[in-house]
Structures are given as C-alpha cells and as structure tokens.
Amino acid sequence: NDDSSLESIVRRFQDSMSSVKRHKFWETQPVGQFKDVGDTSLPDGSIELPTPLSEVKQEPYNLPSPYEWTTCDMDSEETCTEVYILLKNNYVEDDENLFRFNYSKEFLRWALRPPGYYKSWHIGVRAKASKKLVAFITGVPARIRVRNEIVKMAEINFLCVHKKLRSKRLAPVMIKEVTRRVHLENIWQAAYTAGVVLPTPITTCQYWHRSLNPKKLIEVGFSRLGARMTMSRTIKLYKLPDSPVTPGFRKMELRDVSAVTRLLRNYLSQFVVSPDFDENDVQHWLLPTEDVVDSYLVESPETHDITDFCSFYALPSSILGNQNYSILKAAYSYYNVSTKTPLFQLMNDALIVAKRKDFDVFNALDVMHNESFLKELKFGPGDGQLHYYLYNYRIRNALRPSELGLVLL
Numbered sequence: 231n232d233d234s235s236l237e238s239i240v241r242r243f244q245d246s247m248s249s250v251k252r253h254k255f256w257e258t259q260p261v262g263q264f265k266d267v268g269d270t271s272l273p274d275g276s277i278e279l280p281t282p283l284s285e286v287k288q289e290p291y292n293l294p295s296p297y298e299w300t301t302c303d304m305d306s307e308e309t310c311t312e313v314y315i316l317l318k319n320n321y322v323e324d325d326e327n328l329f330r331f332n333y334s335k336e337f338l339r340w341a342l343r344p345p346g347y348y349k350s351w352h353i354g355v356r357a358k359a360s361k362k363l364v365a366f367i368t369g370v371p372a373r374i375r376v377r378n379e380i381v382k383m384a385e386i387n388f389l390c391v392h393k394k395l396r397s398k399r400l401a402p403v404m405i406k407e408v409t410r411r412v413h414l415e416n417i418w419q420a421a422y423t424a425g426v427v428l429p430t431p432i433t434t435c436q437y438w439h440r441s442l443n444p445k446k447l448i449e450v451g452f453s454r455l456g457a458r459m460t461m462s463r464t465i466k467l468y469k470l471p472d473s474p475v476t477p478g479f480r481k482m483e484l485r486d487v488s489a490v491t492r493l494l495r496n497y498l499s500q501f502v503v504s505p506d507f508d509e510n511d512v513q514h515w516l517l518p519t520e521d522v523v524d525s526y527l528v529e530s531p532e533t534h535d536i537t538d539f540c541s542f543y544a545l546p547s548s549i550l551g552n553q554n555y556s557i558l559k560a561a562y563s564y565y566n567v568s569t570k571t572p573l574f575q576l577m578n579d580a581l582i583v584a585k586r587k588d589f590d591v592f593n594a595l596d597v598m599h600n601e602s603f604l605k606e607l608k609f610g611p612g613d614g615q616l617h618y619y620l621y622n623y624r625i626r627n628a629l630r631p632s633e634l635g636l637v638l639l
C-alpha cells in the first residue's frame with residue numbers, strides 16, 4: 231500500500247472528504263466544539279437545557295425513500311441473527327483490513343439488554359423492497375458519574391452501515407433518530423467512542439496488547455516477530471504458568487454480587503468519569519456469562535473478605551484472508567479492582583486464565599490504573615486510539631486516560 235498508488239490517493243481523498251462532512255454534522259450538535267476548547271468562560275456540564283417532552287419531535291426522521299426504520303427485537307433469534315450477520319460483515323475493521331469485529335449473538339444480547347433497557351433504542355434500517363437489514367445503531371441507559379454529578383445517559387454503540395451504502399449520509403440521520411428516541415425517554419446526555427477524531431474528545435486512549443498465542447498472532451499479521459527474536463524465543467517470552475498464583479483467586483458467583491458492588495463502587499469513585507453501578511448493574515455486567523464476560527475475585531483465605539476483582543470480555547475478530555485461521559480470539563480488559571493483591575499480580579492471573587481459555591491476545595486500554603501493569607506484563611502498544619465522547623455535556627479540560635473509569639463494549 232505505497233503512498234503514491236492511485237488507490238491510496240483516492241482513499242486519502244475520500245477519508246478527507248468524509249472528515250469534512252463529519253465535522254459539518256458535528257458542528258450542528260450540542261457537543262464541545264473545537265473552537266471552544268480552552269474557553270474558560272463556558273461552564274462544565276449540560277450544554278443545552280432539556281426541552282419539554284411535548285416539544286420532542288414525535289415522528290421518526292425521514293430516511294432516503296428506499297429505506298425504512300425498524301426496531302430490532304434482540305429477544306428474537308431471527309432478528310438477533312440478522313444483527314449479528316450485518317455486524318459480522320460490515321462493522322469496524324483495522325486500518326489494513328486484516329480483521330473485523332465479530333461480536334457474538336450472546337454478546338449482543340448481553341450488551342443490549344442491561345437493567346432498564348429500551349427496545350426502541352435498538353434501531354435498524356431495512357431496504358423496503360428486500361426487507362434486508364442494512365444499518366444499525368443502539369443505545370442503552372446508564373447512570374454515569376461525572377465528578378460529583380450523577381447523570382442519566384445513553385451509551386451509544388454499534389453504529390454500522392452496510393459497506394454498499396456508505397457515503398449515502400445514513401449515519402447522521404441514524405444518530406439524530408437515536409438521539410430523538412433517547413430524548414423521548416427524558417434523557418439528554420450520551421456517551422460514545424470512536425476510532426476517529428470528532429468534536430471533541432473528553433480523553434483519548436491507547437490500545438495495548440498482550441500476546442497469549444504469539445505464533446498465531448504473527449502468522450495472521452496481528453504482530454510481527456521482534457528484531458533479533460526467533461519464534462521459539464518469542465513463545466518462551468510470552469509463556470505463562472498453568473494456574474493463577476494468588477491464593478483465594480476464584481470465579482465470581484451470584485453470592486458475591488453485594489461484596490463486588492461495594493468493592494467496585496469504592497474503587498471507581500476515584501475517577502472523574504465512571505459508571506454508577508448498583509447491585510443490579512453488577513449482576514448484569516460482571517457475573518460471568520459463558521463466552522461473553524468472565525470475572526474473578528480474590529477471597530482472603532483467612533478472613534473470607536473479597537479484596538480484589540478482575541474481569542474481561544470476549545470479542546473475537548474475523549481474520550480476513552488467512553488460509554489457516556478465520557477467528558482471532560481476543561479478551562478485552564473490563565473492570566479491575568485491587569486493594570490487597572498487587573494489580574500486576576492480579577492482572578497476571580487474569581492473563582493466565584485467559585490463556586487457559588484459549589484466547590490468543592489480551593487487549594487493554596490505558597484507562598484507570600492499567601498503565602501501572604502494561605509494560606511489566608509484556609503488553610505492547612497497539613496502533614489505534616480510542617477517543618471517548620460525551621453528548622450535551624461539556625468537560626472543559628480533557629481528562630488523562632488514567633482519570634477515566636468507563637469501559638464501553
């Protein structure tokens with residue numbers, strides 16, 4: 231992909247055009263504007279006041295004529311499969327188009343049905359003629375604390391337009407429609423992430439990867455053999471013990487929900503932005519669900535207190551165009567709390583159980599206290615960044631990633 235090839239010139243031109251159009255849209259939205267960065271006269275908090283529900287647009291936004299809105303019932307096996315296939319074939323890819331996220335159906339049902347969810351926020355677009363699902367965007371409700379204010383928000387995710395319908399300007403109208411449906415539930419703020427820069431990130435995080443199966447990662451092009459490294463030397467470098475080393479390290483169970491909620495709430499209170507989880511939230515988001523989310527804790531053998539907690543979610547990627555492998559099994563660090571066990575030891579135990587579950591790589595963002603263990607546990611920096619955004623909520627001074635206590639799926 232040399233820079234002079236016509237293909238890469240066209241791609242760069244299209245990217246720059248889409249980024250111009252992207253800012254045209256976002257300059258019309260109540261989000262921190264680039265021109266306002268550093269303007270200390272603007273207060274933190276809500277940018278626009280809520281409008282009376284009677285004044286919220288009652289009918290859906292207009293779509294281009296061949297398309298129609300649909301609400302995706304994730305309880306329906308058939309609809310859930312349609313959503314799964316759309317994302318599997320059209321969702322986020324890496325810059326070299328080697329990988330594409332392959333969120334599983336069980337994962338999507340978990341991610342989209344937390345306590346208090348609204349089916350109306352699982353929005354699809356169908357082609358009227360074929361009834362095919364061609365686009366998707368979702369919201370789920372969340373209580374997010376920003377400094378000492380708890381704000382009801384929508385977490386917006388899974389914005390996906392079929393590859394064949396790109397640059398038809400569907401994304402802006404889908405964003406407006408999910409915003410309208412969120413407003414109808416009297417919620418006026420939202421949180422979302424993107425791999426691209428939009429007005430205006432509250433923080434920008436770096437991906438880090440810890441090889442668990444270096445031979446496969448090198449074979450599929452996820453990693454490269456280090457300079458002056460042989461394959462056998464690389465395999466030895468990333469080798470892990472067969473079992474966790476911390477006494478009392480075990481899977482989380484239903485009976486642990488209260489203790490884990492106390493531990494997590496206390497830990498997350500130190501960050502500027504974090505979820506305000508209650509026991510129902512902890513039970514949904516952190517109780518282990520096979521092939522979706524795994525969580526472990528340390529129960530002190532002496533006192534039986536629960537002193538530490540770690541969790542990761544399973545987000546495989548399709549490997550596009552490798553003869554020997556079709557799926558990259560990736561674990562993503564979720565929420566981790568250490569009060570007695572050193573965080574690097576707790577996370578090393580997480581790596582050990584992830585390897586035992588046959589994951590190929592363990593990904594983590596440099597949020598919360600993750601930076602303290604990344605290098606020591608042999609994580610390498612990734613090539614992508616994840617920008618975090620709030621809708622209709624200004625935070626004048628961008629956060630450091632270590633001040634962020636929120637992980638979106």
Ligand SMILES: CNCCCN(C)c1ncc(F)c(N2CC(C(=O)NCc3cnc4ccccn34)C2)n1
Nearest residue numbers: 322323324329330331423437547593612614638639
């Ligand atoms: C809130 N919503 C975020 C969606 C999930 N996001 C984009 C994400 N959260 C955490 C990560 F740590 C992460 N990645 C580590 C980097 C990586 O693994 N890059 C190679 C790669 C393998 N598979 C894919 C698929 C798509 C893009 C890059 N890929 C990207 N990505």
